[in-house]
Amino acid sequence: MRLLRFFGWTFVAIFSGLLLGLSGAFLYLSPSLPSAESLRTIQLQIPLRIYSSDDKLIAEFGEMRRTPIRYADIPPDFIHALLTAEDDNFANHYGVDLVSLMRAATQLLSSGHIQTGGSTITMQVAKNFFLTSERSFSRKANEILLALQIEQELSKEEILELYVNKIYLGNRAYGIEAAAQVYYGKPIRELSLAQMAMIAGLPKAPSRFNPLANPARSKERRDWILGRMYKLGYIDEARYQQALAEPADASYHVPTPELNAPYIAEMARAELVGRYGSDAYTEGFRVTTTTPSDLQEAASTAVRQGLLDYDRRHGYRGPETHLSGSDRNVWLDELNKRRTIGGLEPAVVTRVEGSGIQVLTRGGDEKRVSWESMSWARSFINSDSQGPRPQHPGQVVKTGDLIRVLRQEDGSLVFSQVPAAQSALVSLDPRSGAIRALVGGFAFEQSNYNRAAQAKRQPGSSFKPFIYSAALDRGFTAASLINDAPIVFVDPYLDTVWRPKNDTNTFLGPIRMREALYKSRNMVSIRLLQSAGIDYTLNYIGRFGFDRQDLPRNLSLALGTANLTPLEIAGGWSTFANGGYRIQPYLIERIEDRTGKLLYQANPPRAPEEQPTPVAATGGQATTGDSAPGAAGSAILGDAKPAPANPSPEAPAPIAAERIVDARTTYIMTSMLQDVIKRGTARRALEMGRSDLAGKTGTTNESKDSWFSGYNADYVTTVWAGFDQPDSLGSHEYGNTVALPIWMSFMGTALKDKPPHLQAEPEGLLTLRINPSSGRIASPGTPGAFFELFKNEDPPPMAREEDSTSQGSLAKEAAPPIDLF
Structure with a gap:
């Protein structure tokens, strides 16, 4: 009896000691523990995603790839596989599994170091959300206490949902949905039983059991999980055997954009970071841009093909490098260091034949390139000179040359090279400023520099319409005669002389404004600026949104020596297309948070759909006052005017754009710019077979910049x-x-x-027959007379008697500049 009492009291003492120890630990640790209830509102890191206006993914930014999934959307097979692998007693314990803990303690005592932690899924949730990965008894004690609290606050389904969305599963994949996309390129619900078991085996050791890094070991763990599922009755023998027989087919699936628009993506990313800081990468923002996928794809194709065509006209600059020797593995290593640029793949010439060449591609395949695709490759000497046309492939390349090839739709390869020149394109909706397409260069992989929005270049003659518009609002007309004659400017302080000239070094004498524009006569532009006044013209042009600091305060402004980006030029040209209103280019249509709640809805100032009665002109000028350049907000997100107080983000009150030019002025300008296409420097555009196109070419000195801006009422597009x-x-x-x-x-x-x-014809215009040589109203029987547009207050004078008898050179080449009827 004494022995029994001894053991009894000993047991009571040990039990009491443990109870006191646990109570003391709880009292000591519990004040510092976070609330398990906070798990209901915890925010997982979700990357920033950028979409086109038709909901195609453009880009994803963020360190963690994660797509949260609800418990109801988790396939039952995956739940069974996960519980089998991680915690098969999950449904029965209260956060802590004493058997697992005792097993872990036994392993520790027998081996002297920690082998397993004995953690349940609930304990892992506690660690992943609240604790570090430090291996210590205090951290384990906190983990146990938190697990007990979590089980009291949350349901088993809520705990499992938190777990599958939080866990790291290798290759930057966080959560099972992201892992399914990374390893199999499909959502979790579409995976087979074997694939689900493979992913369920990753939480234990994402690197050790990674199906990409260790396929044999990952398959071994997958098969063990399948065996356990069979033993526990989750699957029958037929499914078990079928899953075992399935090959391990995991491969790396990079989230590929549905739309290749990297310059658009980068502009949107920069705007989001500017608004939200580093939270932009983790808060799961969904950004919808103004760019539809079809227009963006058309823009990318146009820029790339245009640069390739230009590049081929000027010859082949030789291989990117020459690889000596003939070691295929060395060649493959070099190819794998080279990126595909704008669809141009690197390749090494392995054999030169009379009918073409054989090349080695990065995939290890040898492909043929026909001689027909190489015959253009005259050797490049300079921009104006090329060598003789090659007669066979051996005159172009030799074995070991690293070249570029373009893969066609049928899989064949075409000989090519990465263009040295660059281009940019931006297209806007002229009524709202929405960016419908934007390309900042030949390829983002080649250069991240966005030439559409960042490159300030001289626009040359494509800037002249702003000078002409100012002159029209200063009292000039499309029929006004301006002398196209030499002019010399002397600066007495610098002892310098400026002798501007026309492109052809010819002078036509007195010429109508309309004809001067479509023939792009420099002397006329200078005289218009000189007559209108530099200060007046600068103030006038400032209304279009240009920064005055980018506009030279001298007569060279008439020749397009301002420094402007293609995006700024397109924004300014939108005023001609929309009937006289100033718009602000913007890219972000709306921003939603991770739950789909609307955070931002674009509400840009918009030009009206129908043209109202034009503003009355006063002294040849629009009645609206000058607007300060740069007054509008962000070029991408900001509205040009503040929204009304307390607008609903679901339906913001519309904002009317500011009229900055008389509607009659833009209508006359459009008719003059149509003549640039009908009979001027852009006649090539007649091939498009449209009657509603207006535009202007631009070429700077020594052909350093090539421009074209043009529009109808739907799109205004600028190309550099x-x-x-x-x-x-x-x-x-x-x-x-x-x-x-x-x-x-x-x-x-x-x-x-x-x-x-095109813009509807506004009120307040006259259509009069004029004499082509004098610009005056034509008298009856005047040869070559045609109709011209005038504002009501600016009709030309009546014909003089000598006008009907002396026609001059203008009458001889006169042609109706615009088909008015």
């Missing part, structure tokens, strides 16, 4: 081409040879099957 470090594109390259074909390719797609659409 040139070298990043300004250099001549070639003495025979102009705005109509480099930029215009790119513009035509894009606008041909954008306007396909769309009816003609």
